[in-house]
Amino acid sequence: MNLTASGLLFFAFAVLTLGAGTAVALVREPVRAALVGALCFVGVGLLYLWLGAEFLGFIQWLVYVGAVAVLIVFVILLTRREDAGGETEGGRFAGLRVLGGLGVALALFGALAAAVLGSGSLYREVPEEPMVLEIAALGRELVAGAVPPLILVGVVLTVALVGGVTLALVERKPDA
Amino acid sequence: MNYLELISHVLPEIAVLVTALVLIGMGCAGGSRGGGKAVLAVTAAGLGLALAAVVFGPESGRLLEGMIVVDALTRLFKAVLLALTLGTALFLFPGGEAGGNEGRGAENSALLLLALLGLLVVVGTENLLLLFVGLELASLALYLMVVFAAPAGRPAEAALRYFFFGSVAAAFLLFGFSFIYGATGSIDLRVIAKVLAAHPVEPILPLGVGLALVGFGFKVAAVPFHLWAPDVYQSAPAPAAGFIASASKVAGFFIVAKVLVLGFGVVEGSADWGAFAMGWAPLVAVLAALSMVVGNLAALAQQSVRRLLAYSGIGHSGFILTALVAANAEAVRAVLFYSVIYGVASLAAFGVAGCVLRARGADRLEDFAGLGRTAPAAAGVLALALLSLAGLPPLVGFFGKFQLFAAALSGGTPGTVPGLLWLVALALLMSAVSLYYYLRVLKQVFFAPAPADAAPTRDTSAGTAVCLVCGSVLVLLGLFPSLVLQPLQRALVQLF
Numbered sequence: 001m002n003l004t005a006s007g008l009l010f011f012a013f014a015v016l017t018l019g020a021g022t023a024v025a026l027v028r029e030p031v032r033a034a035l036v037g038a039l040c041f042v043g044v045g046l047l048y049l050w051l052g053a054e055f056l057g058f059i060q061w062l063v064y065v066g067a068v069a070v071l072i073v074f075v076i077l078l079t080r081r082e083d084a085g086g087e088t089e090g091g092r093f094a095g096l097r098v099l100g101g102l103g104v105a106l107a108l109f110g111a112l113a114a115a116v117l118g119s120g121s122l123y124r125e126v127p128e129e130p131m132v133l134e135i136a137a138l139g140r141e142l143v144a145g146a147v148p149p150l151i152l153v154g155v156v157l158t159v160a161l162v163g164g165v166t167l168a169l170v171e172r173k174p175d176a
Numbered sequence: 177m178n179y180l181e182l183i184s185h186v187l188p189e190i191a192v193l194v195t196a197l198v199l200i201g202m203g204c205a206g207g208s209r210g211g212g213k214a215v216l217a218v219t220a221a222g223l224g225l226a227l228a229a230v231v232f233g234p235e236s237g238r239l240l241e242g243m244i245v246v247d248a249l250t251r252l253f254k255a256v257l258l259a260l261t262l263g264t265a266l267f268l269f270p271g272g273e274a275g276g277n278e279g280r281g282a283e284n285s286a287l288l289l290l291a292l293l294g295l296l297v298v299v300g301t302e303n304l305l306l307l308f309v310g311l312e313l314a315s316l317a318l319y320l321m322v323v324f325a326a327p328a329g330r331p332a333e334a335a336l337r338y339f340f341f342g343s344v345a346a347a348f349l350l351f352g353f354s355f356i357y358g359a360t361g362s363i364d365l366r367v368i369a370k371v372l373a374a375h376p377v378e379p380i381l382p383l384g385v386g387l388a389l390v391g392f393g394f395k396v397a398a399v400p401f402h403l404w405a406p407d408v409y410q411s412a413p414a415p416a417a418g419f420i421a422s423a424s425k426v427a428g429f430f431i432v433a434k435v436l437v438l439g440f441g442v443v444e445g446s447a448d449w450g451a452f453a454m455g456w457a458p459l460v461a462v463l464a465a466l467s468m469v470v471g472n473l474a475a476l477a478q479q480s481v482r483r484l485l486a487y488s489g490i491g492h493s494g495f496i497l498t499a500l501v502a503a504n505a506e507a508v509r510a511v512l513f514y515s516v517i518y519g520v521a522s523l524a525a526f527g528v529a530g531c532v533l534r535a536r537g538a539d540r541l542e543d544f545a546g547l548g549r550t551a552p553a554a555a556g557v558l559a560l561a562l563l564s565l566a567g568l569p570p571l572v573g574f575f576g577k578f579q580l581f582a583a584a585l586s587g588g589t590p591g592t593v594p595g596l597l598w599l600v601a602l603a604l605l606m607s608a609v610s611l612y613y614y615l616r617v618l619k620q621v622f623f624a625p626a627p628a629d630a631a632p633t634r635d636t637s638a639g640t641a642v643c644l645v646c647g648s649v650l651v652l653l654g655l656f657p658s659l660v661l662q663p664l665q666r667a668l669v670q671l672f
Contacts, residue, residue: 111383119359119378147182148243152297152309155193156316159290162200163320166283 010050017043030076038069055135185237185244187229188254189296195222196289203282215281219265222289223258230254236670242302242364248667250300253430256516257299260423261292263523266642267415267530284324288419291317295427302438304353304363307431311349311395314424315342321416322408334404334411341394341404349391355384365439372442385440385456389463392435395428397486398493399466409486410539414530417482421489421526422519429496429515433508436460436500438671447501448595461501461599467494468606475613481529481539484613485522488565491610492518498603499580501596505672506586509664510579516660517564517572517653524561524646528554531640544617546626553640555621557647562614564650567607572653577607 003011020040027033041064048057142150183190198218230251237246265288294314301307319342323335357363359381360371372381393401409417436444436456445455452458471491478484496518499510529539531554536543548555564573581603585594594600653660 115355115379115383119380145240147179148186148240148297148301149306149309152306152313155290155293156309156313159287159313159316159320162283162286163316163323166320167323 006050010047013043013046013050017047031073034069034072034076037072038065041065041069055138181237182239182244185234185239185246186300187233188226188258189293189300191222191226191229192289192293192296195219195225196286196293198222199282199286199289203286206282212281215285216265219285219289220262223262223265227255227258230258238302240303242366243306245300245302247670248663249671252663252667253299253426253512254296256426256519257292257295257423260426260519260523261288261419263527263642263646264288264415264419264423267418267527284321284415287317287321287324288415291321291419292423295423298427298431302365302434304356304365304435307435308346308350308353311431312346314427315346318416318420318424321419322412324413324416334407338404338408341401345391345394345401348387348394352384352387352389352391355380355387359384365435368439369441372440377443381443382454382456385443386459388435389456389459392428392432393463396425396432396493396496397467397490398463398497399470399490402467402471402490402493405490406483406486409489410480410483414482414526414533418523418526418530421485421522425489425493425522426515426519429511433500433511434671437503437508441503444503446595447599449593449598451595457501457503460497461596464494464497464501465599465602467491467497468603469494472606472609472613475610478613479540481532481541481544481617482526484617485525485529488610488613489518489522491606492565494606495577495580495603498596498599499583501599502584502586504583504586505668507583508671509661509668510576510583512668513657513661513664514576514580517576517650520646520649521561521564521573524557524643524650525565527643527646528558528561541617541620542624542627544620545624547620548622550626554643557640557643558621559618560647560650562617564654566611566614568611570651570654572650572657575654575657 017040020036020043023036024033024040027036041060045057045060045065048054048060195218199215202215202218233251234246235248235251237244239245265285291314294310294312294317297310298307298314301310319335319339322338323332353363356368359378360368362368362371390401394404397405408420412420440456443455445457446453447457447461467490471487471489471494475484475487475491478487496511496514499507499514501507531551532543532547533539547558560571564571567573567577569575581600584596584600584603
């Protein structure tokens with residue numbers, strides 16, 4: 001296998017994404033974990049760009065890095081407790097738990113890899129001419145074919161908002 | 177397609193959504209002192225309007241590639257869900273679940289309706305994307321209902337557990353759906369079925385179905401994805417627990433049956449003894465067997481009645497999945513019929529457990545002592561509900577279980593030993609086990625003397641009314657099961 005510049009880029013992006021993803025699980029401080037998580041999202045966006053899916057890549061950055069990561073940081077800052085991170089999860093079965101988690105993860109990865117590699121239809125010939133993505137077509141699709149899910153997602157966000165506000169009110173006045 | 181046509185097909189959902197928004201407005205305007213009666217009136221009116229929209233709305237239609245589906249079956253189940261939600265809403269109110277819950281009646285009702293909206297969408301779609309978003313809407317509202325009304329400590333922990341398990345399950349579901357899309361190129365169940373019938377199955381598809389089954393298994397609390405259920409049932413406010421055990425489970429079984437039979441009937445495989453064939457049937461059979469054994473045996477050891485009901489619910493998921501393995505029209509009819517009567521019985525049982533909890537402050541078995549004398553109506557309904565769950569004739573539970581097991585045995589070639597006999601034998605054994613723990617509760621209710629110092633549990637008006645309605649439904653359907661079976665049969669003819 002000879003590495004081209006494009007291949008090197010892919011590996012750089014992949015290492016960035018996987019490394020940041022691993023760090024999210026390993027870093028102890030929640031704020032740092034959130035920031036490394038944002039880095040992971042950036043890596044995923046870069047991978048999309050590398051694949052030629054510009055729209056998806058930019059949306060990934062806009063939505064995940066721009067909004068979701070910031071939201072996570074906000075939540076961490078708002079729910080900060082004095083005693084956060086005091087007690088360590090551990091005990092006698094810590095090693096067993098790690099082994100169990102690794103086992104499940106490996107089994108799942110193996111199943112996924114075997115299924116993807118075994119499915120011939122995933123290696124279909126891709127048409128040579130580049131796919132042109134019209135943003136206007138996406139917009140039309142959103143207000144025609146995808147109206148029900150779009151509206152429903154709005155309702156989901158409303159529920160989240162109502163719940164967040166009500167729970168925050170309770171936190172404010174613990175005696176009520 | 178124009179928007180007007182679309183709106184006319186989702187009028188029940190719109191009625192529920194608008195009512196929920198009105199309730200949120202009332203919660204904002206009324207501050208923390210919302211009038212309970214007004215909230216109940218608005219909720220009931222909204223549900224009534226939605227029910228009218230279901231009954232008098234369009235009789236059939238399929239819009240936007242299966243995103244909105246209206247037929248006899250979806251209309252029947254939308255009506256069932258609306259009725260169960262109305263029962264739950266009545267439990268919330270006057271003298272209803274009060275503990276730490278005062279002044280948040282409006283928000284609670286709004287969340288109840290939004291959860292219902294999610295379930296209505298789920299029932300009325302054949303599109304995997306909308307199905308997922310609807311499930312998420314219902315789940316999110318239910319997490320909040322569990323965490324609300326929590327004094328401190330335990331319920332918050334239960335809600336957190338529910339949330340984490342639910343999020344992971346949702347991720348599995350979506351991951352599975354993405355593989356299904358990758359393998360078939362569609363998220364419309366009917367198109368998926370056509371593609372599967374015409375093309376050879378590739379390994380990526382069973383993987384997708386398996387991952388989706390994990391998500392569904394969580395939704396219906398099947399072992400080994402059941403770990404959230406006991407804590408949530410025990411710690412959640414009684415109405416929320418009742419809703420999770422009734423409406424949410426009915427919708428859960430509805431979509432599991434619909435997705436598996438309608439979309440993936442071709443790749444069913446076989447769980448017949450000695451003739452296993454890869455597909456979803458063996459997986460469902462394993463879930464069913466584990467759920468029956470773990471649920472019913474764990475229920476034997478419980479002291480808290482709500483926890484006992486949770487484990488019994490897990491066991492019932494096993495019974496219902498047993499019939500689903502057969503995957504023919506008869507099995508689907510039995511699954512849907514039993515999920516409805518299970519929902520009604522659960523709602524009644526949780527209602528009575530909530531009454532006892534309110535009066536005594538706990539729901540251990542001892543707290544039910546003497547209930548038969550102090551609150552005869554509640555005790556009678558509890559007896560009806562539990563005996564129906566146990567499957568004793570002439571209650572409808574007997575008929576429902578009979579149908580489930582008969583459907584499971586009906587598959588296979590005639591004249592030979594039915595392939596699913598092993599599963600049905602296990603189900604019968606576990607059914608006998610379940611009778612023991614139901615009778616343990618009833619023994620306390622009717623034969624144990626009430627402790628002298630404890631506050632007696634009295635019948636309350638609204639709660640008892642709902643319980644009585646549930647109880648009479650159980651008896652009436654036991655005597656005349658065709659009242660539900662015939663419409664169900666007619667509706668299923670369109671599906672198959």
